Amino acid sequence: MEGIKGIVPPLPFFKGGGTEKFYKLALGPIWERGKGLVKILEKFIHPELNQPVEFFGGSYILSEEGKISYQGKEVLYFIGIAGLDASCCGRSGCAFAKVPGFILNWETKKEESGRLASEVDRVKDEKSQREIVQLLKERYPQVTQIEFL
Secondary structure: OOEEEEOOOOOOOOOOOOOOOOOOOOOEEEEEOOOOOEEEEEEEEEEOOOOEEEOOOOOEEEEEEEEEEEOOEEEEEEEEEEEEEOOOOOEEEEEEEEEEOOOOOOEEEEEOOOOEEEEEEOOHHHHHHHHHHHHHHHHOOOEEEEEOO
């Protein structure tokens, strides 16, 4: 996984990592049977907002959680801000968005941590990703990077 332009560590929404206090994926997928098909749903644990996460050289926060409509479905996204401290070059930062996926079941369960979990389906096709990026950029022009998880 990449971080923000290789500088900000990746946010481990679906994978383990150093900031597991905010995000994790239940490693066992949730199976749903319907109309003769078996579908794997991914459980996404909602992070706490406005909690700084520090790393070597800076920090980031997730400041907003939202939903955006796309082709009759709701897409879950997060807006964050990263700040970089560099003694040689001064301070810098950026606004970013993370997109876990299409919401299948909203905040259906509470985890041991007390945080709510939703079931999502990742946005996998490039055409949908491009169109969702455009929708998010229209709503958040300050966001310079959008990552689909």
